[in-house]
Amino acid sequence: xxxxxxxxxxxxxxxxxxxxxVDFSGWQMPIQYPxxxxxxxxxxxxxxxxxxxxxxxxxxxxxxxxxGFLRHALTNDCDRxxxxxxxxxxxxxxxxxxxxxxxxxxxxxxxxxxxVNASNKDKDxxxxxxxxxxxxxxxxxxxxxxxxxxxxxxxxxxxILQTLVTEAMLPQPKRNALGQxxxxxxxxxxxxxxxxxxxxxxxxxxxxxxAEPLWDKxxxxxxxxxxxxARDTLRLEAxxxxxxxxxxxxxxxxxxxxxxxxxxPFAVSFDDPVRRFIGRDVLEKQAxxxxxxxxxxxxxxxxxxxxxxxxxxxxxxxxxxGAEVYYQGQEAGWVTSGTMVxxxxxxxxxxxxxxxQRAVGLCMxxxxxxxxxxxxxxxxxxxxxxxxxARNLKNRRGSVAYAIL
Amino acid sequence: xxIDADAGYLESHEWAKKQDGNVFTVGLTAYAIEQLGDIVYxxxxxxxxxxxxxxxxxxxxxxxxxSDMYAPISGTVVEANTDIPDNPDILKGDAYDAGWLIKIExxxxxxxxxxxxxxxxxxxxxxxx
Numbered sequence: 001x002x003x004x005x006x007x008x009x010x011x012x013x014x015x016x017x018x019x020x021x022v023d024f025s026g027w028q029m030p031i032q033y034p035x036x037x038x039x040x041x042x043x044x045x046x047x048x049x050x051x052x053x054x055x056x057x058x059x060x061x062x063x064x065x066x067x068g069f070l071r072h073a074l075t076n077d078c079d080r081x082x083x084x085x086x087x088x089x090x091x092x093x094x095x096x097x098x099x100x101x102x103x104x105x106x107x108x109x110x111x112x113x114x115x116v117n118a119s120n121k122d123k124d125x126x127x128x129x130x131x132x133x134x135x136x137x138x139x140x141x142x143x144x145x146x147x148x149x150x151x152x153x154x155x156x157x158x159x160i161l162q163t164l165v166t167e168a169m170l171p172q173p174k175r176n177a178l179g180q181x182x183x184x185x186x187x188x189x190x191x192x193x194x195x196x197x198x199x200x201x202x203x204x205x206x207x208x209x210x211a212e213p214l215w216d217k218x219x220x221x222x223x224x225x226x227x228x229x230a231r232d233t234l235r236l237e238a239x240x241x242x243x244x245x246x247x248x249x250x251x252x253x254x255x256x257x258x259x260x261x262x263x264x265p266f267a268v269s270f271d272d273p274v275r276r277f278i279g280r281d282v283l284e285k286q287a288x289x290x291x292x293x294x295x296x297x298x299x300x301x302x303x304x305x306x307x308x309x310x311x312x313x314x315x316x317x318x319x320x321x322g323a324e325v326y327y328q329g330q331e332a333g334w335v336t337s338g339t340m341v342x343x344x345x346x347x348x349x350x351x352x353x354x355x356x357q358r359a360v361g362l363c364m365x366x367x368x369x370x371x372x373x374x375x376x377x378x379x380x381x382x383x384x385x386x387x388x389x390a391r392n393l394k395n396r397r398g399s400v401a402y403a404i405l
Numbered sequence: 406x407x408i409d410a411d412a413g414y415l416e417s418h419e420w421a422k423k424q425d426g427n428v429f430t431v432g433l434t435a436y437a438i439e440q441l442g443d444i445v446y447x448x449x450x451x452x453x454x455x456x457x458x459x460x461x462x463x464x465x466x467x468x469x470x471x472s473d474m475y476a477p478i479s480g481t482v483v484e485a486n487t488d489i490p491d492n493p494d495i496l497k498g499d500a501y502d503a504g505w506l507i508k509i510e511x512x513x514x515x516x517x518x519x520x521x522x523x524x525x526x527x528x529x530x531x532x533x534x
Contacts, residue, residue, distance in 0.1 A: 020442075037468045038443040229442075229468055318446050318466050339468050340445035357445055380464065 008054035009148045009211035017225055025119040027055040030227040038342045040230035044196055045401060046344060046351050048154040049226035050218050057121030058144045062111040065136030070112060072277050073131045074104060077269035081106045086176045086191050088267045090258050091124060096282030097255035098247040100124050105178055105191055117243050148211040150204045152223055153196040155399045160221045161202060184217050186210040197238025200399050233341045237360060238393045239310045245337045246308045246362055251322055259286035260364065261308045298368045306333050306364045310392055311375065313359035315384040319377040325363050326376040326383065333365035335377060343403035351400060360392045407435050408527055409501040413477060413520025416529060421477035421520060427511045429478050435500040436530055441467040444493035449485040449506055456482060456509060458516050477520055480511040
């Protein structure tokens with residue numbers, strides 16, 4: 001038996017562009033185009049990168065029972081999500097780990113779109129369909145095939161989209177805002193979301209049959225195709241977690257607690273004291289541990305033995321996933337993701353035409369190591385100096401993200 | 406140029422070419438460089454390092470992967486091309502001349518005969534693809 005690889009509606013576009021295709025969770029996806037990962041990363045940060053993310057899972061959840069169901073199955077609270085907005089959320093299990101991380105888009109009062117990782121889609125669907133029994137009228141549809149998905153990320157993405165709008169308007173310039181409009185006559189849901197850390201960012205949901213013509217319009221308007229290789233360097237530079245690395249099962253074989261990642265407080269809501277969502281009891285203990293760590297109390301780390309932190313290498317070299325981390329001579333954890341990423345050099349907060357590279361990553365370490373600490377990472381039997389940092393990318397103000405060195 | 410006529414090859418895509426006397430230049434093949442994509446880091450041995458045929462002599466890293474580079478021939482490193490780790494783009498244009506990585510003074514020059522010749526390597530690449 002030969003497992004047939006799935007292709008997204010953009011497959012012909014990738015091969016026509018000369019993409020190098022790889023198997024990713026059963027999908028044939030572009031790892032890079034001819035210009036390569038470095039050029040694609042840099043183009044996204046300065047101009048606009050176009051990513052085919054149609055391999056991700058898309059579930060539409062609707063009906064009068066939908067809010068109640070989602071408030072139970074997901075860690076974030078859709079009662080606190082306005083129509084026309086999206087938020088980060090988790091499918092937690094009863095032991096406080098992540099079945100998956102996801103984004104929930106509220107299209108209407110009782111209509112939601114849940115976007116999940118390609119690698120977890122089947123597991124998520126089975127889990128959610130089991131949970132939804134007993135929540136009244138919930139219509140749960142896998143819309144991954146009829147609906148294609150693109151990400152357009154980077155400072156020029158808004159101007160590019162603006163030239164293609166033929167009806168209605170782009171969502172208001174607020175992170176996670178979404179709206180329905182037409183791009184070149186194509187019905188589109190556009191959301192200001194993304195996975196690159198760029199402050200100007202969009203994800204677009206369009207009918208699969210309109211995928212190819214819209215791809216052509218976007219690239220003709222200046223969007224540069226970007227593959228999975230640069231998608232990974234971009235998210236890593238921004239310190240964003242990836243399931244299977246910073247969520248799921250850790251190198252030690254244990255489940256990674258959801259609150260190990262820095263983004264957990266944005267994905268979990270305890271605001272409604274009577275909402276009983278899956279994993280709540282354990283997640284509350286993890287959140288309490290995180291609060292104690294903030295206050296400098298590391299006496300009880302049982303609920304959250306390690307946390308995910310960003311790091312950068314000080315010595316030459318690259319720290320890869322699995323490399324051991326040492327702090328003050330003691331084993332302190334391991335690298336969960338790491339590579340070399342390019343960056344534009346900056347002069348007076350403006351990106352120059354010069355670029356360089358630096359080795360950054362994420363690591364899972366004991367919680368007491370403060371930001372600014374020097375750590376050591378074992379790479380090929382040598383220990384390379386590295387530093388725990390708050391972030392590697394400055395993206396909180398303005399329209400451009402740039403390297404913090 | 407994908408293949409150099411005078412070089413001997415390993416299946417791990419390193420080449421060796423006789424320079425003069427018992428000294429061989431060693432590098433990565435154009436095929437390997439193309440497959441790696443953007444090379445972002447390289448470690449080469451210092452002069453004086455002993456290398457053994459079939460054993461790693463250095464490391465090349467792309468964004469996605471770290472790979473050992475294997476010595477095609479045993480001996481002592483007499484020189485490393487220190488321009489390459491800082492300017493790996495040199496490799497893209499010229500894998501077999503400007504893109505040499507190390508020079509090895511061979512302890513047993515006959516080992517060169519154990520390497521694939523250009524025809525055998527070409528055939529090997531066809532089976533790889």
